[in-house]
Amino acid sequence: ETGVTQSPTHLIKTRGQQVTLRCSSQSGHNTVSWYQQALGQGPQFIFQYYREEENGRGNFPPRFSGLQFPNYSSELNVNALELDDSALYLCASSAQETQYFGPGTRLLVL
């Protein structure tokens, strides 16, 4: 167990809707990263938050946005959902370069 928790575990949405996913980081970790993992693929980096500021982003459009709170927990928001957004969404917390992953939220877009 890493101490990283995510909610909800599963979610079903329809195309065009918006979704918010949540992550609680491991105690003592001030950095949270979000990843998208399509079926049969490796995780892809969405963005990273450090001390409530976004400090890096992968190749994802602006409809993917996030927040980090003073307690270092984080949210991932996705607007205007598309069918291809169906995936496992993972958050990882870290204090230095080592990233510890949560169990993920499986999102299905119909």
Next chain:
Amino acid sequence: GENVEQHPSTLSVQEGDSAVIKCTYSDSASNYFPWYKQELGKGPQLIIDIRSNVGEKKDQRIAVTLNKTAKHFSLHITETQPEDSAVYFCAATYSGGGADGLTFGKGTHLIIQP
């Protein structure tokens, strides 16, 4: 940006034998290389990592080697056991210059035959 290639995509070995998974990376600036194990329905679990100032690291039955010149690194699992069956991912990043998002390979499905 960084690109990580991982081989093989599927590896089947007899219980007790060794397994080797290989990865190559493209960005010579990358300096941190973790390996993750992912079981069905779970998030990736860190099993070992190596930094670019080290050529080899071992933790019980698991070892990782890094060749910076050739830009490749490998995971070695000895005396494989049924619980080693899972999908393994290698990753690479440059650590120390801001956001260090990991770039992952596509994964290796390791099957341990009893």
